[in-house]
Amino acid sequence: MIANYGYKDGSGEYYISIDTDKCIDCAAGRACLTACPKQMFEIITDDYDDEVAWIKKPNCRTLSYDCADCKPSGGYTSLPCMTACTPGAIKHSW
Amino acid sequence: MITAGIDMGSRSIKVVLLEELNVNGAPQLKYGVKKVHIMMPGDLDQDVAADKAYDEALASAGLKRDDVKVVFATGAGRKQVGFATEGITEMTAGAKGAVFMYPQARTVVDVGAEEGRGMKTDAEGRAIDFAGNEKCAAGAGSFAEAMSRALQMTLKEFGEASLLSDKSIPMNAQCTVFAESEVVSLIHSATPKNDIAKAVLDAVASRVCAMVRRVGIEGEVVLIGGMVHNAGFVQSLKVAMGVDAISLPDMPEYISALGCAMIAAERQH
Amino acid sequence: MNAEVTAAPVVAETVPEKKEFWRWQENVWIDETKDWKTAKIVTCGIDVGSVSSQAVLVVDGELYGFNSMRTGNNSPDSATNALQGVMDKCGMKLEDIHYVVGTGYGRVNVPFAHKAITEIACHARGANYMGGNGVRTILDMGGQDCKAIHCDEKGKVTNFLMNDKCAAGTGRGMEVISDLMQIPIAELGPRSFDVDVEPAAVSSVCVVFAKSEALGLLKAGYTKNKVIAAYCQAMAERVVSLLERIGVEEGFFITGGIAKNPGVVKRIEKILGIKAMETKVDSQIAGALGAALFGYTLMSKKAAAA
Numbered sequence: 001m002i003a004n005y006g007y008k009d010g011s012g013e014y015y016i017s018i019d020t021d022k023c024i025d026c027a028a029g030r031a032c033l034t035a036c037p038k039q040m041f042e043i044i045t046d047d048y049d050d051e052v053a054w055i056k057k058p059n060c061r062t063l064s065y066d067c068a069d070c071k072p073s074g075g076y077t078s079l080p081c082m083t084a085c086t087p088g089a090i091k092h093s094w
Numbered sequence: 095m096i097t098a099g100i101d102m103g104s105r106s107i108k109v110v111l112l113e114e115l116n117v118n119g120a121p122q123l124k125y126g127v128k129k130v131h132i133m134m135p136g137d138l139d140q141d142v143a144a145d146k147a148y149d150e151a152l153a154s155a156g157l158k159r160d161d162v163k164v165v166f167a168t169g170a171g172r173k174q175v176g177f178a179t180e181g182i183t184e185m186t187a188g189a190k191g192a193v194f195m196y197p198q199a200r201t202v203v204d205v206g207a208e209e210g211r212g213m214k215t216d217a218e219g220r221a222i223d224f225a226g227n228e229k230c231a232a233g234a235g236s237f238a239e240a241m242s243r244a245l246q247m248t249l250k251e252f253g254e255a256s257l258l259s260d261k262s263i264p265m266n267a268q269c270t271v272f273a274e275s276e277v278v279s280l281i282h283s284a285t286p287k288n289d290i291a292k293a294v295l296d297a298v299a300s301r302v303c304a305m306v307r308r309v310g311i312e313g314e315v316v317l318i319g320g321m322v323h324n325a326g327f328v329q330s331l332k333v334a335m336g337v338d339a340i341s342l343p344d345m346p347e348y349i350s351a352l353g354c355a356m357i358a359a360e361r362q363h
Numbered sequence: 364m365n366a367e368v369t370a371a372p373v374v375a376e377t378v379p380e381k382k383e384f385w386r387w388q389e390n391v392w393i394d395e396t397k398d399w400k401t402a403k404i405v406t407c408g409i410d411v412g413s414v415s416s417q418a419v420l421v422v423d424g425e426l427y428g429f430n431s432m433r434t435g436n437n438s439p440d441s442a443t444n445a446l447q448g449v450m451d452k453c454g455m456k457l458e459d460i461h462y463v464v465g466t467g468y469g470r471v472n473v474p475f476a477h478k479a480i481t482e483i484a485c486h487a488r489g490a491n492y493m494g495g496n497g498v499r500t501i502l503d504m505g506g507q508d509c510k511a512i513h514c515d516e517k518g519k520v521t522n523f524l525m526n527d528k529c530a531a532g533t534g535r536g537m538e539v540i541s542d543l544m545q546i547p548i549a550e551l552g553p554r555s556f557d558v559d560v561e562p563a564a565v566s567s568v569c570v571v572f573a574k575s576e577a578l579g580l581l582k583a584g585y586t587k588n589k590v591i592a593a594y595c596q597a598m599a600e601r602v603v604s605l606l607e608r609i610g611v612e613e614g615f616f617i618t619g620g621i622a623k624n625p626g627v628v629k630r631i632e633k634i635l636g637i638k639a640m641e642t643k644v645d646s647q648i649a650g651a652l653g654a655a656l657f658g659y660t661l662m663s664k665k666a667a668a669a
Contacts, residue, residue: 004524008605009269009531010229010569015524015608047484048519061268061528065304068225093608208572230529231571240571270571271530271539272507275413282436 005055006063006093014064015093016055016081022089023052035084038066053089067092095362096162099187099354100148100178101347102171105207105320107143108348109151111162112355123194125352126155140174148177166358168350170208182357184350185213185221191353192316193219196341200313203306203331203340204350205321210234210298212306219353225308231270233301235321240270241294244277245287249324256291256326263293273297291326299330306335315340322346384547385538386433387620390645393428393452399459404662406462408485408654409442409476411469414506414534415620417648418445420455421655424663426492428453429648434469434506442473462662464654468507468527480657482650483512483523489653490616491518494640499614502606502631502639503649504621506534511606518653522609529569532601534620536570537627540594543574544587548624555592555626562589564597573597591626599630606635615639622646 006015032041032053040059046052059066070079071094082090101108113124148165152158159177167178168187175181184204192202193215202213202221210233211226227233231240242252263285267273273294280290317340321327332340343349399405402422410417412434419429430448434441442465450456457475465473466485473479482503490501491514501512508527514520530536541548562585567573577590585593598621617639621627623646632638644652 001520002522002609004522004608006524007526007528008568008608009529010231010567010572011227011233013608047480058266061266062301062304065301068304068308071308229567229569229572231569236571268528269530270569271535275507275535279436 003052003054004093005060007061012064013093014067016063016067017091017093018053018055019089019091020046020050020052022087024050026053026087028084028086031084031086032081032090035080037069037080040066041081064094095359096157097355097358097362098148098151098162098165099351099356099358100144100165100167100169100172100175101184101187101351101354102140102144102167102169102175103206103347104170104209106347107147107169108351109147110348110351110355111151111155111157112352112359114359123356125355126151140171141176144171144175145177163362164358166354168354179358180361182354184209185211185224185226186357187350187353188318189213189215189221189353190219190356191349191351192318192343193217194352194356195343195349196314196316198314199316199341201306201309201311201315203302203315203317204319205234205298205302205317205327206319206347207235207239210302210305212302212309214309214312219356223309225305227301227305232268232273232298233305234298235319237270237273237298238294238321238324238327240274241277241290244274245281245290247287247291252291253295253324253326255288256295257329259286259288259292261289261292262296263289265293265297268297268301292330295324295326295330296334299327299334302331303334311335311337317342318346318349320347384541384545387548387623389432391428391430391448391452392645393449394426397422397425397427399427399453399455404462404659404666405455405460406464406655406658406662407446407460408651408656408658409446409463409465409470409473410467410482410485410648410650410654411441411445411465411472412467412482412506412650413469415647416441416445416467416469417651418442418449419648419651419655420449420453420460421652421659424656424659426644426652429645429651431645431647439472439474441469442475462658462665464658464661466650466654477658478661480654483510483525484520485650485653485657486510486618487512487514487520487523487653488518488656489649489651490514490618491516492652492656493618493642493644493649494614494616497614498616498640499612500606500610500616501649502602502615502617503619504532504534504602504617504627505619509533509602509605511609513609513612524605524608526605531568531570531573532598532605536598537621537624539570539574540577540591543577544591546587546591551591551595552624552626552628554588555595556629558586558589558592562593562596564600565593566597568597568601595624595626596630598627599634602627603631603634611635611637613637616642618646618649620647
């Protein structure tokens with residue numbers, strides 16, 4: 001399942017998508033948890049009893065601000081979370 | 095040479111008339127300001143309102159349209175100003191005006207009614223980087239205003255109340271509409287008004303601060319735009335940004351219009 | 364004796380009505396044709412949202428009854444009150460229920476729930492029951508959130524997004540206009556079609572700015588209906604853009620309170636070029652229904668294992 005966390009408001013569209021199928025038996029040792037400087041990722045047991053990563057609830061509502069430090073305005077070279085997730089489960093929409 | 099800058103904000107129109115004088119060979123700037131309130135968008139057509147504001151400004155300075163060499167416009171409604179030669183962005187105008195007032199300023203924060211933004215500037219007042227929070231009421235003054243209405247206070251009282259609080263209640267809602275419900279439930283659970291006021295201003299400050307961090311906080315920080323009048327907000331912003339001092343110009347709403355008039359003058363040389 | 368009876372003029376006591384225009388119809392329903400006492404498994408789903416709460420009773424895997432009401436200030440009370448409302452209608456008590464699943468924003472506050480499941484999974488499951496196994500794309504416009512969900516033929520979620528940060532596209536966004544126009548919320552939809560020409564959408568996504576824009580439109584001479592139409596169009600466009608992030612597949616089902624607003628629903632259908640599936644069951648119960656169905660599956664497994 002593709003889980004999209006974040007929001008769209010008047011100022012733009014900010015989603016982090018997690019492909020939970022790639023997350024279930026994580027080949028990267030849950031590296032996302034420590035890679036994110038704001039520790040936004042957490043491992044939860046989802047509704048279908050799989051252990052997958054998600055974005056913590058409070059961060060979902062402030063995603064554009066929370067991720068801002070990793071994204072120099074006007075382009076970024078690489079995001080720590082995406083680099084850490086070698087199976088490629090994590091994607092940013094902006 | 096006289097130039098004019100007109101800032102078509104979402105709430106009010108600001109006009110600045112700038113006279114460039116030559117005093118012993120060195121250029122000196124003399125300026126006059128005029129502010130006009132438009133009630134709501136659509137109350138007057140924007141272009142009619144712009145004409146009205148401009149003519150009022152000229153009259154109060156004892157000038158006529160012909161006395162002014164050129165008019166530049168800025169702000170959300172700048173395209174509606176028929177008599178302006180050029181439109182420039184609020185970033186460019188705000189940066190210019192702020193650095194003129196505070197030559198050491200390198201970080202400019204502009205919080206108006208509907209937009210909050212941060213600019214990184216150079217010594218000439220050019221905006222070399224900026225980040226804004228457009229089109230979302232939660233990132234600007236409208237948020238504080240809506241909450242002050244929910245608490246039945248004026249915005250000024252609201253700001254003063256927040257200074258009396260030392261708590262930091264985080265707000266869950268990131269949207270003005272949801273925050274109103276949250277404030278109502280805080281009132282129902284007997285949270286003191288001062289603490290609520292501080293929570294609200296802290297929330298706006300943190301969103302504005304996140305914008306400014308995207309361009310980096312360096313050197314002297316200047317705050318422009320209407321929210322300068324709100325002492326509670328200024329305090330919350332200082333804490334959020336982690337700075338001891340923020341420079342506050344005397345007529346903060348006019349800084350963008352001033353910058354606009356200055357750029358108009360520059361481009362004539 | 365001709366008694367001329369002149370009735371004294373009846374002075375109706377005029378209590379100034381404090382009109383609450385956002386009030387929508389709360390309702391309780393029980394399937395009178397079923398008898399829960401003969402059932403093997405009785406399960407319950409409670410969906411505590413920030414605006415409304417629902418309690419649904421499922422008897423042997425079939426919908427039996429529900430109660431939909433406004434959430435009060437206290438989440439645990441809302442759960443209890445919602446359930447009590449439907450139990451009272453059929454003489455049931457909490458002990459008669461084998462399994463309770465809580466869902467929704469306040470799911471952690473359902474004190475008597477055996478399990479909590481997210482509203483995403485519950486809405487998909489509920490929609491699958493209400494619309495059948497052809498349901499693939501679900502749009503839920505709730506009180507304070509907006510969700511777009513993809514599911515398979517069993518109602519299992521394959522893709523979703525939930526937006527609870529911004530009021531645009533949510534019930535609260537609609538309530539703001541209802542209050543502004545001083546028109547009961549249930550009338551907004553039908554009134555939005557009573558216009559001479561379909562207006563363009565209000566340009567702001569943000570509800571706060573859209574509200575100012577609406578006032579401006581009124582001053583510019585728009586009728587109330589036309590302003591409502593412009594606002595519904597904006598909401599429809601906004602919601603479609605959310606849907607497009609995950610794509611819309613036929614088998615399009617709408618749940619939540621705004622599903623009852625044809626002003627928004629018809630405009631969404633027009634933009635997408637896809638008609639929403641019909642439902643005979645109250646669109647607001649999808650979450651609680653899905654929760655109760657999850658409860659049924661879990662309870663059946665328990666019973667089979669025993």
